[in-house]
Amino acid sequence: MRALYIHADSMEFESKKRTPVAEEIPENAHKGRMEEVLVVFITVEKDDEDKIVQIATEASADISDAMKKVGAERIMLYPYAHLSNSLAKPKASIGALDLIQQMIAAKGVEVTRAPFGWYKSFDIKCKGHPLSELSRDFKGKEIAEKPKGEDKYFVLEEDGREISIADFKNGSECMMQMIAKEALGKEAEAVGEPEYLRLCKKFGMQWESMSDVGHMSFSPPGALMFDLIADYATQIVNSSGLNVYNVKGTNMFSLDEPPVKEHADLFGDRLYTVDTGKKTFIMRYAACHQQFAMIRNWNISYKQMPFGAFEVADSYRLEQSGETMLCFRTRRLNMPDFHVMCRTVPEAQDQFELLDGKIYDEVEAVGRDYDMLVNFSSMKAYEENKDLILNICRKHKRPALIHIYPEGINYYWTVNIEYHLLDQMKRPREIGTVQIDVGNAKRFGITYSDENGEKQYPVILHCAVIGSIERWMYTLLDTAVAVERSGKPGYLETWITPDQVRIMPVSESHTADAARIMSELCSAGIRVSLDDTDATVGKKVRRSKQDWCSYAAVIGDEEAKSGKMKVFVRSENKDVEMTVGQLVERIKKETEGKPFRPLYLPAELSKRCDF
RNA sequence: GCCACUGUGGCUCAGAGGUAGAGCGACUGAUUCGUAAUCAGUUGGUCGGGGGUUCGAUUCCCUCCAGUGGCUCCA
Numbered sequence: 001m002r003a004l005y006i007h008a009d010s011m012e013f014e015s016k017k018r019t020p021v022a023e024e025i026p027e028n029a030h031k032g033r034m035e036e037v038l039v040v041f042i043t044v045e046k047d048d049e050d051k052i053v054q055i056a057t058e059a060s061a062d063i064s065d066a067m068k069k070v071g072a073e074r075i076m077l078y079p080y081a082h083l084s085n086s087l088a089k090p091k092a093s094i095g096a097l098d099l100i101q102q103m104i105a106a107k108g109v110e111v112t113r114a115p116f117g118w119y120k121s122f123d124i125k126c127k128g129h130p131l132s133e134l135s136r137d138f139k140g141k142e143i144a145e146k147p148k149g150e151d152k153y154f155v156l157e158e159d160g161r162e163i164s165i166a167d168f169k170n171g172s173e174c175m176m177q178m179i180a181k182e183a184l185g186k187e188a189e190a191v192g193e194p195e196y197l198r199l200c201k202k203f204g205m206q207w208e209s210m211s212d213v214g215h216m217s218f219s220p221p222g223a224l225m226f227d228l229i230a231d232y233a234t235q236i237v238n239s240s241g242l243n244v245y246n247v248k249g250t251n252m253f254s255l256d257e258p259p260v261k262e263h264a265d266l267f268g269d270r271l272y273t274v275d276t277g278k279k280t281f282i283m284r285y286a287a288c289h290q291q292f293a294m295i296r297n298w299n300i301s302y303k304q305m306p307f308g309a310f311e312v313a314d315s316y317r318l319e320q321s322g323e324t325m326l327c328f329r330t331r332r333l334n335m336p337d338f339h340v341m342c343r344t345v346p347e348a349q350d351q352f353e354l355l356d357g358k359i360y361d362e363v364e365a366v367g368r369d370y371d372m373l374v375n376f377s378s379m380k381a382y383e384e385n386k387d388l389i390l391n392i393c394r395k396h397k398r399p400a401l402i403h404i405y406p407e408g409i410n411y412y413w414t415v416n417i418e419y420h421l422l423d424q425m426k427r428p429r430e431i432g433t434v435q436i437d438v439g440n441a442k443r444f445g446i447t448y449s450d451e452n453g454e455k456q457y458p459v460i461l462h463c464a465v466i467g468s469i470e471r472w473m474y475t476l477l478d479t480a481v482a483v484e485r486s487g488k489p490g491y492l493e494t495w496i497t498p499d500q501v502r503i504m505p506v507s508e509s510h511t512a513d514a515a516r517i518m519s520e521l522c523s524a525g526i527r528v529s530l531d532d533t534d535a536t537v538g539k540k541v542r543r544s545k546q547d548w549c550s551y552a553a554v555i556g557d558e559e560a561k562s563g564k565m566k567v568f569v570r571s572e573n574k575d576v577e578m579t580v581g582q583l584v585e586r587i588k589k590e591t592e593g594k595p596f597r598p599l600y601l602p603a604e605l606s607k608r609c610d611f
Numbered sequence: 612g613c614c615a616c617u618g619u620g621g622c623u624c625a626g627a628g629g630u631a632g633a634g635c636g637a638c639u640g641a642u643u644c645g646u647a648a649u650c651a652g653u654u655g656g657u658c659g660g661g662g663g664u665u666c667g668a669u670u671c672c673c674u675c676c677a678g679u680g681g682c683u684c685c686a
Contacts, residue, residue: 069674131662131674190615190680197679201622209677267686285686320612321677323684375686411686435686462686507643534643542647556645568646575646610621610636 001048001055001096002083004041005063007070007132009125011039013078015118021090022117032112038063038072039124042100043083044093048138052096058138060103067109070131074110077101079117085277090117149406153183156374156386156402158393171399174371174422178401181428182373191425196477199490200326202548203498204611205473207326214324214331216470219611220600221498226334228496229469230312231595233336236465240358242340242351243307249290251314252281259444260289266412272316272331283316287337288462292444295341300448305458306351308340312469327474328429334469340461341441343448348436348459349388355463356392359419359432362466366479366493370419370432372400377411379404385415385436392417412439413462423474424481431467431475436460491570494550494587495594500527501583502549504540506556514555517565517580518603524584525596531605543605544568551583 012033015025040063048055067075077097081087088096094116104111114120126132155163155171165183180186200206204219205226211217218226238244252274253260264271264282272283284290291309315335323329340355342348363370374389376382382404393400405411416435420428441447441457450456466472476492484490494500501521505514514530521528529549531540537554544552545568553565566575567583578586602608 129662187681193679207678213677263686268684270685317685320684322612322614322682325679329685377686413686416686430685437686504646506645509643536643536649537645539644539648540646545647552646554646558645566646 001045001059001138002043003059003063003136003138004080004083005066005134005136006039006041006124007072007127007129008037008039009127010035011037011076011078011122011124013114013120013122015115015120017119019117019119023090023094023115025115029115030118032076032114034074034076034112036073037076038067038070038074039076039078041078041080041083042097043079043081044088044096045084046086046088048096049088049092052092052099055138056096056099056103059136060100062136062138063100064104064107064109066131066134070129075104075112077111077113078122079114086275086280149408151406152402152404153179154402155179155399156389156393157399158390158397160386160390162402163399168399172369172371172422173426174369174420174428175399175401177422177426178371178373178420178428182401182403188427194425195481195484196424196474197326199477199480202546205327212331213321214319214329216326216330216332224498224597224600225473225492225496226469228595228597229466229472230334230336231597233312233466233469233472234310235595236358236362237308237310237336237338240308240354243304244338245307245309247291247294247309247311249284249287249294249311249313251284251316253284253289253293255280255282259292259440262443263289263412263440266410270318272318284313285317286315286335286462287311287313288339288440291337291339292440292446296445298446300341300458302343302448302450302456305448306340306342306347308338310336310338312336315468327470327477330470333471335464336466336469338461338463338465340463341446341448341458342461343450343456343458345384345436345438345459348461349385351461352388352434352436353392353395355434355461355465356417357395358465359434359463360396363419363421363431363475366475368421368475368479370421371398371428372396373418373420373428373430374400374402375416375418376402376404377409377414378407381414389415389417410439412443413437416462421475421478423478424485429471429474431471432463432465433467434461434463437462489545489570489573491548491550493590493594494571495591495596497548497550498527498599499529499544499547499549500551500587502529502531502544502547502552504531504537504544504552504554506537506554508534510555510557510560513560517553517555520580521584522603524588526584526587527599529599529603529605533606541568545570551587553583 015030063075077100079097097113097116101111101113153165155168157163165179203221203225205222206217208215208217255261256279267285274281295309313335315333317331319329319331340351342351389400413435416433418430419432420430423429437460441460446458447455448458480490480492503514503518505511518528518530550570552568559565564577564579566577569576
């Protein structure tokens with residue numbers, strides 16, 4: 001519902017002519033006049049229809065509040081269709097207006113309402129002080145659906161025992177924190193400003209202040225790292241052994257499409273919408289819509305299954321403003337979203353286990369570890385998938401925290417695992433996830449032909465092996481913070497470090513040598529930067545360390561003569577003597593199998609803007 | 612969205628009811644240098660936005676915005 005408040009010396013109206021939606025009113029209600037009045041122009045919108053009471057409550061409270069604030073003495077509600085292009089049905093609108101009037105009157109405030117659905121003339125004298133004109137947009141808090149039962153939490157041990165939360169002791173720190181937070185609702189201890197934010201700044205990842213809350217922008221080093229992670233995410237999936245269909249989609253889908261609308265209703269109230277005036281679109285919150293919209297038109301045989309579809313999808317979730325967290329919770333995120341079409345539930349369970357393995361492989365490869373929060377949409381789903389989860393627990397030699405949702409709510413998934421790591425603030429953070437979806441194939445009309453030529457709905461796995469690009473960045477930065485805390489200089493793996501090698505000529509006379517070495521490294525597919533500023537060697541070294549270059553070498557007479565360089569190796573925090581060839585070999589070896597992209601900014605530091 | 616704290620040049624921060632201060636950066640000049648800051652000069656700020664109190668507000672009050680933490684939430 002939209003509203004425009006005007007604090008007026010006087011307001012006078014007269015209804016002239018009926019519109020098709022005019023309400024019947026007594027003769028004496030056609031004219032009205034008030035003085036020292038807060039006039040409230042109101043448009044009730046389509047979205048308000050199913051939450052009239054909440055909207056009216058919210059609006060009447062705000063209107064009364066505004067009246068007090070500006071010092072008005074009475075209120076006039078004035079139906080006004082022109083504040084929105086998505087109008088509620090007349091009946092609903094009149095209902096809302098009447099309700100607001102009653103609620104305000106109940107507070108002992110003088111309030112009138114102009115007739116609805118009439119062409120009216122009016123004469124208003126606005127006071128013109130700063131608060132005399134205000135606009136409002138009331139959304140109406142959704143009334144939370146009363147769960148029919150309780151959330152159940154317990155720990156499932158590898159041997160199949162179910163341990164109550166109270167009796168579970170000696171779990172990993174991550175597990176205990178997860179239990180405290182998820183199951184017991186304990187408040188986390190306050191921490192100061194997290195250290196990874198310093199690294200975000202260093203590599204040029206920040207909130208974009210000219211956009212909405214929760215949108216990030218990436219300066220060249222950050223943009224490079226971002227793209228490398230996206231490349232990597234693509235690579236993981238495409239080397240999973242499954243047949244993968246890489247696709248690209250759009251990010252908005254029409255609510256006029258029943259599957260989109262249905263899926264959106266299940267997702268809840270965090271939808272970002274775009275209104276073009278003609279249609280309302282939801283911004284996708286994952287790659288599901290696009291991939292399902294595409295796959296429903298595919299002719300699929302059981303012989304081609306299972307197979308996966310993949311996209312690094314820009315996704316949108318309207319998180320509350322206070323919930324956003326740089327690189328972790330954003331309103332725009334980039335999800336390497338993988339869906340696997342399976343013939344049957346058992347096949348889906350097999351694939352589920354394989355993906356679970358991938359998820360653990362990746363986190364272990366960066367030296368970190370997950371604990372599992374396993375959600376089930378019902379007790380039945382738990383019973384059907386308990387063996388699957390037990391296998392997974394045994395494989396990882398750890399228990400899992402089980403969460404069973406209240407019965408009777410329609411979820412499209414039956415089981416999902418959230419993989420949490422414990423970050424440097426001692427908070428469990430969900431990174432990877434995998435889930436079994438038994439609802440969307442039917443909803444979107446995705447089918448395959450089975451052995452008998454009959455159409456069947458596939459079971460769909462949803463999986464984000466490394467979470468989102470942003471969250472994986474978070475994981476890498478958090479890991480670097482852990483290294484710093486151990487007393488060593490923080491570093492990133494070479495493949496993702498923006499400046500893999502920094503060459504620092506001692507003076508201008510060494511420019512030619514530096515250029516030769518640079519081109520040798522460049523042609524080997526290594527990112528090299530050159531500190532060609534006229535700073536002193538000390539200054540250049542300092543800068544290379546601040547930039548977290550994986551390798552940094554000073555080039556002077558000695559190097560030119562001997563052909564050997566003393567290279568500072570950041571990950572070891574010491575100088576190592578080597579030739580250019582040995583440096584190339586070393587870097588090639590440690591970046592083997594990882595994506596590569598060239599520098600996103602000039603190699604010469606003298607040409608780099610300060611950003 | 613709620614509660615608390617914070618918001619001063621590009622960056623890090625100091626300051627105080629009387630019209631802003633340092634270091635770094637940038638720019639200019641000198642220096643051509645051997646492993647975490649070469650020297651000198653110059654530039655640069657509506658003290659987050661709006662309103663109020665006051666002779667006077669960046670400083671006090673209100674409000675809005677943004678950031679951080681916690682809560683709620685996170686299909």
